Amino acid sequence: MAMDAGGGARDAGAWKIVLGAAVVIAVAAAFALDRLHALALFPVQAVRFEGDIVHVSDQALRSAVAPHLEGGLLFVDLAEIRGAVTALPWVSSASVWRVWPDGLRIRVDEHEPVARWGEGALLTAAGERFRPERRPAGLPALAGPDGSAARVLERFRTLGQRLGEIDAEPVAVGLDERRALRVTLEDGVVLRFGRDHFDVRLQRLIDAWPAINRYAGERSIAAVDTRYPNGLAVQWAPPADEQNNGGDPNR
The missing domain is CATH 3.40.50.11690 (Cell division protein FtsQ/DivIB)
Known part of the structure:
Protein backbone atom coordinates (compact mmCIF):
# COMPACT_ATOMS: atom_id res chain seq x y z
CA MET A 1 0.00 0.00 0.00
CA ALA A 2 1.38 3.45 -0.89
CA MET A 3 1.48 6.13 1.72
CA ASP A 4 0.63 9.74 1.06
CA ALA A 5 3.68 11.57 2.42
CA GLY A 6 2.08 14.93 1.64
CA GLY A 7 -1.04 14.02 3.64
CA GLY A 8 1.03 13.04 6.70
CA ALA A 9 2.80 16.36 6.63
CA ARG A 10 -0.53 18.17 6.40
CA ASP A 11 -1.84 16.22 9.45
CA ALA A 12 1.25 17.09 11.46
CA GLY A 13 0.87 20.72 10.56
CA ALA A 14 -2.78 20.67 11.60
CA TRP A 15 -1.88 19.23 15.02
CA LYS A 16 0.71 21.97 15.51
CA ILE A 17 -1.92 24.60 14.74
CA VAL A 18 -4.40 23.03 17.18
CA LEU A 19 -1.76 22.74 19.90
CA GLY A 20 -0.67 26.32 19.36
CA ALA A 21 -4.26 27.51 19.60
CA ALA A 22 -4.75 25.59 22.83
CA VAL A 23 -1.68 27.22 24.34
CA VAL A 24 -2.93 30.66 23.29
CA ILE A 25 -6.34 29.95 24.83
CA ALA A 26 -4.78 28.74 28.09
CA VAL A 27 -2.55 31.81 28.34
CA ALA A 28 -5.52 34.06 27.59
CA ALA A 29 -7.62 32.32 30.25
CA ALA A 30 -4.86 32.71 32.83
CA PHE A 31 -4.48 36.36 31.94
CA ALA A 32 -8.25 36.87 32.20
CA LEU A 33 -8.30 35.18 35.60
CA ASP A 34 -5.51 37.44 36.83
CA ARG A 35 -7.42 40.45 35.52
CA LEU A 36 -10.56 39.32 37.38
CA HIS A 37 -8.53 39.09 40.58
CA ALA A 38 -7.07 42.53 39.99
CA LEU A 39 -10.46 44.05 39.26
CA ALA A 40 -11.96 42.49 42.46
CA LEU A 41 -15.08 41.39 40.64
CA PHE A 42 -18.09 41.42 42.98
CA PRO A 43 -16.32 43.24 45.85
CA VAL A 44 -17.45 42.19 49.32
CA GLN A 45 -19.62 44.98 50.69
CA ALA A 46 -21.30 43.31 53.68
CA VAL A 47 -20.23 40.73 56.26
CA ARG A 48 -22.93 39.47 58.61
CA PHE A 49 -22.11 37.53 61.78
CA GLU A 50 -24.64 35.18 63.32
CA GLY A 51 -24.81 33.10 66.49
CA ASP A 52 -25.04 33.60 70.23
CA ILE A 53 -21.97 35.84 70.40
CA VAL A 54 -21.27 37.12 73.90
CA HIS A 55 -17.52 37.28 74.47
CA VAL A 56 -16.11 38.03 71.01
CA SER A 57 -16.37 41.66 69.96
CA ASP A 58 -17.62 42.68 66.53
CA GLN A 59 -14.36 44.57 66.03
CA ALA A 60 -12.29 41.44 66.70
CA LEU A 61 -14.35 39.43 64.22
CA ARG A 62 -14.12 42.06 61.48
CA SER A 63 -10.38 42.50 62.03
CA ALA A 64 -9.90 38.75 61.60
CA VAL A 65 -11.91 38.64 58.37
CA ALA A 66 -10.74 41.88 56.68
CA PRO A 67 -7.34 40.65 55.36
CA HIS A 68 -9.05 37.83 53.45
CA LEU A 69 -11.56 39.85 51.41
CA GLU A 70 -9.29 40.94 48.56
CA GLY A 71 -10.19 39.68 45.12
CA GLY A 72 -13.94 39.99 45.52
CA LEU A 73 -16.65 37.56 46.47
CA LEU A 74 -15.84 35.21 43.60
CA PHE A 75 -12.31 34.51 44.83
CA VAL A 76 -12.41 34.82 48.62
CA ASP A 77 -11.11 31.68 50.31
CA LEU A 78 -13.86 30.54 52.66
CA ALA A 79 -11.55 28.10 54.43
CA GLU A 80 -9.05 30.88 55.20
CA ILE A 81 -11.81 33.08 56.60
CA ARG A 82 -13.13 30.22 58.72
CA GLY A 83 -9.62 29.56 60.04
CA ALA A 84 -9.06 33.23 60.89
CA VAL A 85 -12.31 33.39 62.86
CA THR A 86 -11.79 30.12 64.75
CA ALA A 87 -8.29 31.31 65.72
CA LEU A 88 -9.90 33.87 68.03
CA PRO A 89 -9.68 32.63 71.65
CA TRP A 90 -13.41 32.45 72.44
CA VAL A 91 -14.48 30.90 69.10
CA SER A 92 -15.24 27.19 69.09
CA SER A 93 -16.25 26.85 65.42
CA ALA A 94 -17.33 28.95 62.45
CA SER A 95 -19.17 28.42 59.17
CA VAL A 96 -18.88 30.76 56.17
CA TRP A 97 -21.18 31.22 53.14
CA ARG A 98 -21.17 33.53 50.12
CA VAL A 99 -24.26 35.70 49.78
CA TRP A 100 -24.51 36.95 46.22
CA PRO A 101 -23.81 39.45 44.88
CA ASP A 102 -21.70 41.18 47.53
CA GLY A 103 -21.85 39.60 50.99
CA LEU A 104 -20.64 36.94 53.39
CA ARG A 105 -22.58 35.21 56.14
CA ILE A 106 -20.53 33.85 59.03
CA ARG A 107 -21.97 31.79 61.86
CA VAL A 108 -19.89 31.86 65.04
CA ASP A 109 -20.17 29.38 67.92
CA GLU A 110 -18.42 30.33 71.14
CA HIS A 111 -16.83 28.09 73.73
CA GLU A 112 -19.01 27.53 76.78
CA PRO A 113 -16.67 27.39 79.79
CA VAL A 114 -17.61 25.35 82.85
CA ALA A 115 -14.54 26.14 84.95
CA ARG A 116 -11.28 28.01 85.19
CA TRP A 117 -8.21 25.90 84.56
CA GLY A 118 -4.85 26.63 86.11
CA GLU A 119 -3.36 30.06 85.48
CA GLY A 120 -5.34 31.97 82.89
CA ALA A 121 -7.13 29.20 80.98
CA LEU A 122 -10.76 28.07 80.82
CA LEU A 123 -12.19 24.58 80.42
CA THR A 124 -15.22 23.57 78.35
CA ALA A 125 -17.67 20.78 79.14
CA ALA A 126 -15.79 18.62 76.62
CA GLY A 127 -12.52 19.13 78.50
CA GLU A 128 -11.10 21.50 75.89
CA ARG A 129 -8.85 24.26 77.18
CA PHE A 130 -8.68 27.78 75.76
CA ARG A 131 -7.01 30.95 76.96
CA PRO A 132 -8.90 34.23 76.54
CA GLU A 133 -7.56 37.65 77.52
Whole structure:
Protein backbone atom coordinates (compact mmCIF):
# COMPACT_ATOMS: atom_id res chain seq x y z
CA MET A 1 0.00 0.00 0.00
CA ALA A 2 1.38 3.45 -0.89
CA MET A 3 1.48 6.13 1.72
CA ASP A 4 0.63 9.74 1.06
CA ALA A 5 3.68 11.57 2.42
CA GLY A 6 2.08 14.93 1.64
CA GLY A 7 -1.04 14.02 3.64
CA GLY A 8 1.03 13.04 6.70
CA ALA A 9 2.80 16.36 6.63
CA ARG A 10 -0.53 18.17 6.40
CA ASP A 11 -1.84 16.22 9.45
CA ALA A 12 1.25 17.09 11.46
CA GLY A 13 0.87 20.72 10.56
CA ALA A 14 -2.78 20.67 11.60
CA TRP A 15 -1.88 19.23 15.02
CA LYS A 16 0.71 21.97 15.51
CA ILE A 17 -1.92 24.60 14.74
CA VAL A 18 -4.40 23.03 17.18
CA LEU A 19 -1.76 22.74 19.90
CA GLY A 20 -0.67 26.32 19.36
CA ALA A 21 -4.26 27.51 19.60
CA ALA A 22 -4.75 25.59 22.83
CA VAL A 23 -1.68 27.22 24.34
CA VAL A 24 -2.93 30.66 23.29
CA ILE A 25 -6.34 29.95 24.83
CA ALA A 26 -4.78 28.74 28.09
CA VAL A 27 -2.55 31.81 28.34
CA ALA A 28 -5.52 34.06 27.59
CA ALA A 29 -7.62 32.32 30.25
CA ALA A 30 -4.86 32.71 32.83
CA PHE A 31 -4.48 36.36 31.94
CA ALA A 32 -8.25 36.87 32.20
CA LEU A 33 -8.30 35.18 35.60
CA ASP A 34 -5.51 37.44 36.83
CA ARG A 35 -7.42 40.45 35.52
CA LEU A 36 -10.56 39.32 37.38
CA HIS A 37 -8.53 39.09 40.58
CA ALA A 38 -7.07 42.53 39.99
CA LEU A 39 -10.46 44.05 39.26
CA ALA A 40 -11.96 42.49 42.46
CA LEU A 41 -15.08 41.39 40.64
CA PHE A 42 -18.09 41.42 42.98
CA PRO A 43 -16.32 43.24 45.85
CA VAL A 44 -17.45 42.19 49.32
CA GLN A 45 -19.62 44.98 50.69
CA ALA A 46 -21.30 43.31 53.68
CA VAL A 47 -20.23 40.73 56.26
CA ARG A 48 -22.93 39.47 58.61
CA PHE A 49 -22.11 37.53 61.78
CA GLU A 50 -24.64 35.18 63.32
CA GLY A 51 -24.81 33.10 66.49
CA ASP A 52 -25.04 33.60 70.23
CA ILE A 53 -21.97 35.84 70.40
CA VAL A 54 -21.27 37.12 73.90
CA HIS A 55 -17.52 37.28 74.47
CA VAL A 56 -16.11 38.03 71.01
CA SER A 57 -16.37 41.66 69.96
CA ASP A 58 -17.62 42.68 66.53
CA GLN A 59 -14.36 44.57 66.03
CA ALA A 60 -12.29 41.44 66.70
CA LEU A 61 -14.35 39.43 64.22
CA ARG A 62 -14.12 42.06 61.48
CA SER A 63 -10.38 42.50 62.03
CA ALA A 64 -9.90 38.75 61.60
CA VAL A 65 -11.91 38.64 58.37
CA ALA A 66 -10.74 41.88 56.68
CA PRO A 67 -7.34 40.65 55.36
CA HIS A 68 -9.05 37.83 53.45
CA LEU A 69 -11.56 39.85 51.41
CA GLU A 70 -9.29 40.94 48.56
CA GLY A 71 -10.19 39.68 45.12
CA GLY A 72 -13.94 39.99 45.52
CA LEU A 73 -16.65 37.56 46.47
CA LEU A 74 -15.84 35.21 43.60
CA PHE A 75 -12.31 34.51 44.83
CA VAL A 76 -12.41 34.82 48.62
CA ASP A 77 -11.11 31.68 50.31
CA LEU A 78 -13.86 30.54 52.66
CA ALA A 79 -11.55 28.10 54.43
CA GLU A 80 -9.05 30.88 55.20
CA ILE A 81 -11.81 33.08 56.60
CA ARG A 82 -13.13 30.22 58.72
CA GLY A 83 -9.62 29.56 60.04
CA ALA A 84 -9.06 33.23 60.89
CA VAL A 85 -12.31 33.39 62.86
CA THR A 86 -11.79 30.12 64.75
CA ALA A 87 -8.29 31.31 65.72
CA LEU A 88 -9.90 33.87 68.03
CA PRO A 89 -9.68 32.63 71.65
CA TRP A 90 -13.41 32.45 72.44
CA VAL A 91 -14.48 30.90 69.10
CA SER A 92 -15.24 27.19 69.09
CA SER A 93 -16.25 26.85 65.42
CA ALA A 94 -17.33 28.95 62.45
CA SER A 95 -19.17 28.42 59.17
CA VAL A 96 -18.88 30.76 56.17
CA TRP A 97 -21.18 31.22 53.14
CA ARG A 98 -21.17 33.53 50.12
CA VAL A 99 -24.26 35.70 49.78
CA TRP A 100 -24.51 36.95 46.22
CA PRO A 101 -23.81 39.45 44.88
CA ASP A 102 -21.70 41.18 47.53
CA GLY A 103 -21.85 39.60 50.99
CA LEU A 104 -20.64 36.94 53.39
CA ARG A 105 -22.58 35.21 56.14
CA ILE A 106 -20.53 33.85 59.03
CA ARG A 107 -21.97 31.79 61.86
CA VAL A 108 -19.89 31.86 65.04
CA ASP A 109 -20.17 29.38 67.92
CA GLU A 110 -18.42 30.33 71.14
CA HIS A 111 -16.83 28.09 73.73
CA GLU A 112 -19.01 27.53 76.78
CA PRO A 113 -16.67 27.39 79.79
CA VAL A 114 -17.61 25.35 82.85
CA ALA A 115 -14.54 26.14 84.95
CA ARG A 116 -11.28 28.01 85.19
CA TRP A 117 -8.21 25.90 84.56
CA GLY A 118 -4.85 26.63 86.11
CA GLU A 119 -3.36 30.06 85.48
CA GLY A 120 -5.34 31.97 82.89
CA ALA A 121 -7.13 29.20 80.98
CA LEU A 122 -10.76 28.07 80.82
CA LEU A 123 -12.19 24.58 80.42
CA THR A 124 -15.22 23.57 78.35
CA ALA A 125 -17.67 20.78 79.14
CA ALA A 126 -15.79 18.62 76.62
CA GLY A 127 -12.52 19.13 78.50
CA GLU A 128 -11.10 21.50 75.89
CA ARG A 129 -8.85 24.26 77.18
CA PHE A 130 -8.68 27.78 75.76
CA ARG A 131 -7.01 30.95 76.96
CA PRO A 132 -8.90 34.23 76.54
CA GLU A 133 -7.56 37.65 77.52
CA ARG A 134 -9.95 37.82 80.48
CA ARG A 135 -11.83 35.15 82.38
CA PRO A 136 -15.40 35.56 83.64
CA ALA A 137 -15.96 35.57 87.39
CA GLY A 138 -17.91 32.98 89.30
CA LEU A 139 -16.54 29.81 87.70
CA PRO A 140 -15.13 26.97 89.80
CA ALA A 141 -11.34 26.63 89.81
CA LEU A 142 -9.83 23.38 88.51
CA ALA A 143 -6.14 22.60 88.25
CA GLY A 144 -3.76 19.75 87.68
CA PRO A 145 -0.65 18.55 85.84
CA ASP A 146 -0.53 18.41 82.05
CA GLY A 147 -2.89 15.81 80.65
CA SER A 148 -5.12 15.69 83.72
CA ALA A 149 -7.91 18.06 82.65
CA ALA A 150 -10.40 15.33 81.72
CA ARG A 151 -9.83 13.48 84.99
CA VAL A 152 -10.17 16.61 87.13
CA LEU A 153 -13.33 17.61 85.29
CA GLU A 154 -14.80 14.15 85.85
CA ARG A 155 -14.00 14.37 89.56
CA PHE A 156 -15.57 17.81 89.76
CA ARG A 157 -18.80 16.57 88.18
CA THR A 158 -18.97 13.58 90.51
CA LEU A 159 -18.32 15.78 93.54
CA GLY A 160 -20.96 18.26 92.46
CA GLN A 161 -23.57 15.50 92.27
CA ARG A 162 -22.63 13.51 95.37
CA LEU A 163 -21.84 16.39 97.72
CA GLY A 164 -25.26 17.83 96.98
CA GLU A 165 -26.55 15.03 99.22
CA ILE A 166 -25.00 16.82 102.20
CA ASP A 167 -25.73 20.36 100.95
CA ALA A 168 -22.09 20.99 100.09
CA GLU A 169 -20.77 22.52 96.86
CA PRO A 170 -17.22 22.23 95.49
CA VAL A 171 -15.71 25.47 94.19
CA ALA A 172 -12.12 24.28 93.64
CA VAL A 173 -10.74 20.87 92.67
CA GLY A 174 -7.09 20.17 92.02
CA LEU A 175 -4.56 17.39 91.54
CA ASP A 176 -1.02 17.92 92.76
CA GLU A 177 2.07 16.51 91.07
CA ARG A 178 1.54 13.20 92.90
CA ARG A 179 -2.06 13.08 91.55
CA ALA A 180 -3.47 13.56 95.05
CA LEU A 181 -6.92 15.18 95.02
CA ARG A 182 -7.80 18.26 97.08
CA VAL A 183 -11.24 19.90 97.12
CA THR A 184 -12.40 23.22 98.54
CA LEU A 185 -16.07 23.71 99.37
CA GLU A 186 -18.07 26.91 99.05
CA ASP A 187 -17.79 27.56 102.81
CA GLY A 188 -14.00 27.15 102.73
CA VAL A 189 -13.80 23.59 104.09
CA VAL A 190 -10.94 21.61 102.51
CA LEU A 191 -11.39 17.91 101.65
CA ARG A 192 -8.33 15.73 101.09
CA PHE A 193 -8.89 12.52 99.12
CA GLY A 194 -5.37 11.48 98.20
CA ARG A 195 -4.54 9.46 95.10
CA ASP A 196 -6.58 6.26 95.40
CA HIS A 197 -9.97 4.86 96.37
CA PHE A 198 -11.81 8.08 95.53
CA ASP A 199 -15.30 6.57 95.36
CA VAL A 200 -14.89 4.68 98.65
CA ARG A 201 -13.52 7.72 100.47
CA LEU A 202 -16.21 10.01 99.08
CA GLN A 203 -18.96 7.64 100.23
CA ARG A 204 -17.39 7.39 103.69
CA LEU A 205 -17.33 11.18 103.93
CA ILE A 206 -21.00 11.47 102.93
CA ASP A 207 -22.03 8.80 105.42
CA ALA A 208 -20.09 10.46 108.25
CA TRP A 209 -21.02 14.06 107.49
CA PRO A 210 -24.14 14.27 109.73
CA ALA A 211 -22.16 12.88 112.67
CA ILE A 212 -19.27 15.28 112.02
CA ASN A 213 -21.65 18.23 112.12
CA ARG A 214 -23.29 17.02 115.34
CA TYR A 215 -19.92 16.55 116.98
CA ALA A 216 -18.72 19.96 115.77
CA GLY A 217 -21.29 21.84 117.85
CA GLU A 218 -20.33 25.52 117.71
CA ARG A 219 -16.98 24.79 116.09
CA SER A 220 -16.31 25.28 112.40
CA ILE A 221 -14.71 22.64 110.21
CA ALA A 222 -11.46 23.67 108.53
CA ALA A 223 -10.60 20.42 106.75
CA VAL A 224 -11.47 16.75 106.52
CA ASP A 225 -8.83 14.17 105.62
CA THR A 226 -10.30 10.99 104.12
CA ARG A 227 -6.95 9.25 103.60
CA TYR A 228 -7.41 6.70 106.36
CA PRO A 229 -8.30 3.01 105.91
CA ASN A 230 -11.29 3.04 108.27
CA GLY A 231 -12.07 6.61 109.22
CA LEU A 232 -11.66 10.36 108.79
CA ALA A 233 -9.61 13.08 110.44
CA VAL A 234 -11.31 16.42 111.11
CA GLN A 235 -9.42 19.66 111.57
CA TRP A 236 -11.32 22.39 113.38
CA ALA A 237 -11.06 26.06 112.54
CA PRO A 238 -9.75 28.31 115.35
CA PRO A 239 -12.40 30.13 117.39
CA ALA A 240 -13.57 33.45 116.02
CA ASP A 241 -11.76 35.48 118.68
CA GLU A 242 -8.46 33.77 117.85
CA GLN A 243 -8.98 34.45 114.16
CA ASN A 244 -9.60 38.13 114.89
CA ASN A 245 -6.38 38.58 116.90
CA GLY A 246 -4.21 36.49 114.63
CA GLY A 247 -4.48 33.25 116.57
CA ASP A 248 -2.75 34.45 119.76
CA PRO A 249 -5.11 33.89 122.73
CA ASN A 250 -2.91 36.12 124.99
CA ARG A 251 -2.88 39.08 122.69
